[in-house]
Amino acid sequence: MAVVPYKDQNDDKKSQVATMFNNIAGKYDFLNHFLSAGIDIIWRKKAVSLLAPEKPKYVLDIATGTADFAIETLRLNPDKIVGVDISEGMLAVGREKLAKKGLTNKIELKYGDSENLPFEDNTFDAITVAFGVRNFENLKKGLSEMNRVLKPGGTAVVLEFSKPRSFPMKQLYQFYFKNILPVVGKIVSKDNAAYTYLPESVQAFPDGKDFISIFEEVGFKNTKWHSLTFGISSIYTGKK
Ligand SMILES: C[S@@+](CC[C@H](N)C(=O)[O-])C[C@H]1O[C@@H](n2cnc3c(N)ncnc32)[C@H](O)[C@@H]1O
Numbered sequence: 001m002a003v004v005p006y007k008d009q010n011d012d013k014k015s016q017v018a019t020m021f022n023n024i025a026g027k028y029d030f031l032n033h034f035l036s037a038g039i040d041i042i043w044r045k046k047a048v049s050l051l052a053p054e055k056p057k058y059v060l061d062i063a064t065g066t067a068d069f070a071i072e073t074l075r076l077n078p079d080k081i082v083g084v085d086i087s088e089g090m091l092a093v094g095r096e097k098l099a100k101k102g103l104t105n106k107i108e109l110k111y112g113d114s115e116n117l118p119f120e121d122n123t124f125d126a127i128t129v130a131f132g133v134r135n136f137e138n139l140k141k142g143l144s145e146m147n148r149v150l151k152p153g154g155t156a157v158v159l160e161f162s163k164p165r166s167f168p169m170k171q172l173y174q175f176y177f178k179n180i181l182p183v184v185g186k187i188v189s190k191d192n193a194a195y196t197y198l199p200e201s202v203q204a205f206p207d208g209k210d211f212i213s214i215f216e217e218v219g220f221k222n223t224k225w226h227s228l229t230f231g232i233s234s235i236y237t238g239k240k
Contacts, residue, residue, distance in 0.1 A: 002137065003204045005197040013137040014086065014113070020197065021065065022089035024189040029066055029093070031188055031195075035181055043228055044072045044130055047159040047235045050226070052076055054155050056126035060084070062114045062146065063132025067094035069159070070107050073128060084112025114142040119149045126150075130159040134205045144218040150240040156220060157237050162207035164231035173232060177202070211236055 002013045005020040021028070032040050047069070057079045061070040064083025073081055085091050091109050098104050112118050114129075115138050127146050136142040146156050164170045177199040185195020206214060211234070212223050220238025227234050 003197065003201045005193040007193075013135075014115075017135045017137075018086045020191065020194050021085075021087035023191045024194050025066070025087065025089035025093050027189045028090065029068070031185060032068075034188075035184060035195075039229060039232075040131075041068075043159055043233050043235075044069050046226075046228065047128070047130065047157050048072045048075055050235060050237055051126055051128070051155060051157055054126055056124075056154070058082075058123070058125050060117075060119070060124040060127045060149065062112075062117075062127060062129040062142075063135065064094060064109060065090040065132075067097055067107060067109060069128055069130040070094075070109075071097070071101070071103065074103070074106060078106075078125075081107045083107060083109045084114070084117070085109070086111065086113050115145060117145045117149050121148050122151045123149045124151060125154050127154070127156045128159075129157075131161065133158055133160055134201050139206075140214060140218055143215060143220075147219040147240055152240050154240050155237060156240070157235060158211075158215075159233060159235050160205070160207070160211070161202040162205075162211075162227070162231055162234040163202065166230070169230040169232075173230075207234060 004013050004016045006016050059073055059078045059081045061081055061083040064070050064085050067083050070081045070083045094109050098107055114136055127150050150156060164173045182195045186192060208225060212225055215223050215236055215238050223238040225234055225236055
């Protein structure tokens with residue numbers, strides 16, 4: 001059974017995830033930085049720095065949301081970044097942010113489903129996804145699509161929550177994720193389910209070596225796993 005945000009509804013995971021992000025879009029950036037004490041910003045910087053040696057010119061940011069990862073990737077001076085997402089609410093917040101920063105010529109945001117990407121084979125020099133793959137309805141399909149639209153020799157970078165495994169971080173993290181984060185998330189976002197879905201989806205998600213196995217199964221090579229902040233998050237990289 002897939003972990004979904006709204007367990008009392010019959011919609012598929014993809015529709016529920018899109019609805020959830022539409023509901024919380026206005027509060028998403030604030031909650032992200034507040035609930036992670038700003039560490040999410042450091043994680044995105046680290047993920048982008050892993051891509052620096054590749055000097056990618058054309059980049060796809062999947063599950064781009066409000067475009068924070070795409071904006072961070074501008075540090076690599078690409079010609080163009082395209083961000084895709086299934087939540088129009090998140091994209092609207094992202095577009096407003098890009099307009100304010102004068103970045104609309106460099107970053108284009110459009111509706112796009114990771115499991116059926118609207119691009120030709122071998123299009124992008126690099127592909128990034130931050131906190132997106134856990135939300136895919138069909139993880140293998142989403143990762144295969146990433147591989148399909150990546151140019152041969154191109155690199156994919158995936159940043160995602162993982163599960164810390166050693167004492168005392170494991171216990172502290174579980175307490176925070178199960179007891180504090182859902183309460184604060186619910187009060188601020190006004191969505192009853194989003195911040196309960198977050199720890200549940202992290203718990204069910206294949207992290208570490210399990211993720212690497214699936215990543216390789218769909219065709220990525222030279223895969224690497226970097227554990228961040230006691231294993232709370234991980235970066236996975238792979239080449240086509
Ligand atoms: C936690 S947000 C991450 C946003 C952004 N990447 C960041 O680092 O803040 C997850 C995003 O994934 C998007 N998403 C989930 N499933 C998707 C899919 N199948 N295709 C494209 N986007 C998807 C959601 O709509 C949401 O905006």
